[in-house]
Amino acid sequence: MKLTKTLPVVAALIALPTLGLAQEEGPVAGTDASSDSIFIFNSLLFLIGGFLVMWMAAGFAMLEAGLVRSKNVAMQLTKNISLFSIAGVAYYIVGYNLMYPLGNWSIGTDETGGYLGAFGVAVLEAVGVGREAADDYGYASTGSDFFFQLMFCATTASIVSGTLAERIKLWPFLFFTVLLTAFIYPIQASWKWGGGFLDTQYGFQDFAGSTVVHSVGGWAALAGALILGPRIGKYAKDGKVTPMLGSNLPLATLGTFILWLGWFGFNGGSQLAMGTVGDVADVSRIFSNTNTAAAGGALAALILTQVMYKKVDLTMVLNGALAGLVSITAEPLTPTLGAATLIGAVGGVIVVFTVPLLDKLKIDDVVGAIPVHLFAGIWGTLAVVLTNPAATIGGQLISIIIVGVFVFVVSGIVWFILKAIMGIRVSEEEEITGLDMGELGMEAYPEFSKG
Numbered sequence: 001m002k003l004t005k006t007l008p009v010v011a012a013l014i015a016l017p018t019l020g021l022a023q024e025e026g027p028v029a030g031t032d033a034s035s036d037s038i039f040i041f042n043s044l045l046f047l048i049g050g051f052l053v054m055w056m057a058a059g060f061a062m063l064e065a066g067l068v069r070s071k072n073v074a075m076q077l078t079k080n081i082s083l084f085s086i087a088g089v090a091y092y093i094v095g096y097n098l099m100y101p102l103g104n105w106s107i108g109t110d111e112t113g114g115y116l117g118a119f120g121v122a123v124l125e126a127v128g129v130g131r132e133a134a135d136d137y138g139y140a141s142t143g144s145d146f147f148f149q150l151m152f153c154a155t156t157a158s159i160v161s162g163t164l165a166e167r168i169k170l171w172p173f174l175f176f177t178v179l180l181t182a183f184i185y186p187i188q189a190s191w192k193w194g195g196g197f198l199d200t201q202y203g204f205q206d207f208a209g210s211t212v213v214h215s216v217g218g219w220a221a222l223a224g225a226l227i228l229g230p231r232i233g234k235y236a237k238d239g240k241v242t243p244m245l246g247s248n249l250p251l252a253t254l255g256t257f258i259l260w261l262g263w264f265g266f267n268g269g270s271q272l273a274m275g276t277v278g279d280v281a282d283v284s285r286i287f288s289n290t291n292t293a294a295a296g297g298a299l300a301a302l303i304l305t306q307v308m309y310k311k312v313d314l315t316m317v318l319n320g321a322l323a324g325l326v327s328i329t330a331e332p333l334t335p336t337l338g339a340a341t342l343i344g345a346v347g348g349v350i351v352v353f354t355v356p357l358l359d360k361l362k363i364d365d366v367v368g369a370i371p372v373h374l375f376a377g378i379w380g381t382l383a384v385v386l387t388n389p390a391a392t393i394g395g396q397l398i399s400i401i402i403v404g405v406f407v408f409v410v411s412g413i414v415w416f417i418l419k420a421i422m423g424i425r426v427s428e429e430e431e432i433t434g435l436d437m438g439e440l441g442m443e444a445y446p447e448f449s450k451g
Helices: 003-014 033-067 070-099 118-126 131-135 141-162 172-190 210-228 250-269 279-311 315-328 337-360 369-386 395-423 428-433 434-438
Strands: none
Touching: 003 279, 033 070, 033 141, 070 141, 070 172, 070 337, 141 172, 141 210, 141 250, 141 369, 172 210, 172 395, 210 315, 210 369, 210 395, 250 279, 250 315, 279 315, 279 337, 279 395, 315 337, 315 369, 337 369, 369 395, 428 434
16 A cells, blocks of 8 residues: 555544544545544444354353253254344344434434334334434444344343253243343343433443343343243252253353353443544453453352362353353443452352352252353442442442343243243153253254263
8 A cells, every 4th residue: 555545544543533422423434534434443343242242142052052961952052043033133123123212223224234123113203203313323333233232132032041941842932032132121221221211310330231131131031930940850859959960061161161252242342432542442451351350250169169069160160250251241441450350250259159049949040040140240230339430339229120120020921921821831751851852853962862
């Protein structure tokens, strides 16, 4: 490239201005090199962050496949690819439009390559908002924003899948997923990320979703687990817990590392801007804090299980790392590396103590999703006040309660209705035989079907 062509680009990058509001009209291509650069880099962050979070779907699938028994692996994989696909359609048709109110809730139909959900078109027309207003885009392409936000919605549904494994019917679970991704998740997310009352009235701080994403999945899973009941033989009448070991710990470990990798997009992309030097520095800080929080959670579980049980429990270490990631998700920017490590470590401790607690309460969570995503999510949301002066303990606590009550009650009602209409649990014979054969008529490991 000639020097005369290079210098203007370098100068534009050095002189990048501060980002405008998301609701402002986007730049006209080719008229302002600085604005174009901001638009491009912000959109790129959304897209890179989005496909990293999408990769987390593979992580959840592998983690769950490894932690369920071999006779239920194909069922878990079917649920994971189905729920991700359902989220993609349900969030497009309904969810995204509910999550973002007027002026910021729809995807454009202009040359930027966006598109507007059918439900959004109908509502916009009903309230008298023209398509031109809906097509305005802000400091990043609307398509990239939709893609990024969709991945968070799908993650919420993935959390529910693991808890209810090995005894829930496929189709009732998928029907619940439709309602979760189209209505339950977007409605409560709008209260914070859509400029709703949790944001404006309570000053709720949740950077990337310890509460908005993770605890929501945990609350929905808890409601389902209570109504569904434990697996056959899990809890004896004398209170003894029967271990039901997973089929493939190498696969579960691979899933954990995939989730760990995807979390850099989850938290880093939530900076929502990469158009200035400061933004890029913040994204780098977020990456570092995210990584060390996961390490802190894994090490805490590693040491604690050795002390408590005289042997290290790999599944606890895996969930400890994930709990550390969930814990730092509410505020991955403001902590120091040391503080982020400690926040993640507390998440690992929470997992080690709450997994057996659920067993004492006879709440059967196959993969430990409730301790990881709900309990550590609550901790992470409260821990924001330790490093972010904008957060208050009252605002964080009331927001946690509001979101929790809403999601738990609505999810419970949905599960009750599904149970009454079509039943949500497989027969005893199918559960003993395995859901792979009972629900699908195929097996993940046909050569070892009786293993």
